[in-house]
Amino acid sequence: xxxxxxxxxxxxxxxxxxxxxxxxxxxxxxxxxxxxxxxxxxxxxxxxxxxxxxxxxxxxxxxxxxxxxxxxxxxxxxxxxxxxxxxxxxxxxxxxxxxxxxxxxxxxxxxxxxxxxxxxxxxxxxxxxxxxxxxxxxxxxxxxxxxxxxxxxxxxxxxxxxxxxxxxxxxxxxxxxxxxxxxxxxxxxxxxxxxxxxxxxxxxxxxxxxxxxxxxxxxxxxxxxxxxxxxxxxxxxxxxxxxxxxxxxxxxxxx
Numbered sequence: 001x002x003x004x005x006x007x008x009x010x011x012x013x014x015x016x017x018x019x020x021x022x023x024x025x026x027x028x029x030x031x032x033x034x035x036x037x038x039x040x041x042x043x044x045x046x047x048x049x050x051x052x053x054x055x056x057x058x059x060x061x062x063x064x065x066x067x068x069x070x071x072x073x074x075x076x077x078x079x080x081x082x083x084x085x086x087x088x089x090x091x092x093x094x095x096x097x098x099x100x101x102x103x104x105x106x107x108x109x110x111x112x113x114x115x116x117x118x119x120x121x122x123x124x125x126x127x128x129x130x131x132x133x134x135x136x137x138x139x140x141x142x143x144x145x146x147x148x149x150x151x152x153x154x155x156x157x158x159x160x161x162x163x164x165x166x167x168x169x170x171x172x173x174x175x176x177x178x179x180x181x182x183x184x185x186x187x188x189x190x191x192x193x194x195x196x197x198x199x200x201x202x203x204x205x206x207x208x209x210x211x212x213x214x215x216x217x218x219x220x221x222x223x224x225x226x227x228x229x230x231x232x233x234x235x236x237x238x239x240x241x242x243x244x245x246x247x248x249x250x251x252x253x254x255x
Contacts, residue, residue: 079180079200079207080172086116087167087184090155094162102252106156113152118201118208123147125210126224127240131232139237146244150251157251164189167196175199180207183216 089112093105100108113119123144124132135143171183180200185193195216200207212220231240 078202079182079198080169082116082200082207083182083184083198083209084167084169086112090159091162091165091167094159094165097159097161102156102160105160106152109155109159110152113155114148116209117151118203118210119148119151120144121203121208121210122151122221125221126228127232128225128229131229131237135237139241142241143237143244146241146248150244150248153248153251157253179210 090109093100093108097105126147127143132140166187168185168187169182170185173181173183175181178201182198182200184196184198186196187193195213197213197216198209199211199213201210202208203210210221214220228240228244231243235243
């Protein structure tokens with residue numbers, strides 16, 4: 001019980017407020033031991049400084065009665081409505097995907113993504129504070145612009161058709177005092193569900209997406225961070241920008 005109490009105290013520390021650790025907190029709350037171990041391993045292998053600490057916590061977290069607090073409908077209406085509006089627009093693009101083609105989908109998605117995603121903040125989070133501070137203003141602008149193009153191209157390539165899918169919001173949870181997790185499912189025509197969760201934060205007075213959890217727990221930020229940092233370590237920021245632009249062009253082939 002002393003170990004459990006100690007972990008509970010650590011939950012209130014700043015390390016738990018880092019977005020990349022939030023999936024582990026959620027897994028602990030649901031007592032999902034396998035998921036806890038998987039996420040903790042991911043954090044460790046991506047050289048997250050808290051990875052080893054998280055892995056150690058996961059070993060005893062099955063006994064931890066930690067609960068996330070569901071916020072009221074009135075409180076949730078902001079972030080939940082933002083995602084619902086985004087999904088409505090996304091569904092419209094999917095239904096017209098073939099007529100629009102890649103270029104048309106990208107043009108329709110660009111303002112939608114810019115409105116609900118904080119692409120500048122996401123860009124900075126992915127490369128990390130130290131690397132970001134080392135960049136010149138010109139390099140920052142070029143990198144953020146390339147990342148924004150890649151994000152739009154990825155979604156335009158990914159949502160390239162419609163087969164009767166729909167988006168359903170399944171819940172909204174308050175994570176710590178800064179973040180809100182909007183939980184949704186992509187419901188396929190055969191009834192199958194694919195969890196798609198959005199981590200949001202109020203930035204400049206508006207709720208913005210700062211991470212997407214594919215299949216419920218796979219952090220898109222963590223995936224990009226692992227990819228980008230390998231490229232930066234080999235080729236620097238200019239090499240990374242070139243790599244990002246190449247990925248954006250490759251996404252166009254998925255018409």
